[in-house]
Amino acid sequence: MSEPPSTPTPPPPAEPAPPPVESSGMTIAEVRSHATRILDEVNKLVVGKRHLLQNILIGLLSGGHILLEGV
DSSP, X not given: OOOOOOOOOOOOOOOOOOOXXXXXXXXXXXXXXXXXXXXXXXXXTSTTXXXXXXXXXXXXXXXXXXXXXXX
C-alpha cells in the first residue's frame, strides 16, 4: 500500500517585534543640531567621507544595520 501524503510542516514562528521606541522629547531641530555637531567632530578625523558618516550615524540612531563596502 502507498503512504498517505504528508502534510507540510508549518513555518517557524516569526521573531517578536522590537519594543516600541520611546520619544526622547527632543525636537527635530535639536536632533539635527546634535547630529551635525557629531558629524563635524568625526569629520575632523575621517576627512572626505561626510556622506558615509551620515549613513553610519543614521544607522546608529535608528538601531539598524549598515554594510560598509570599500572603506
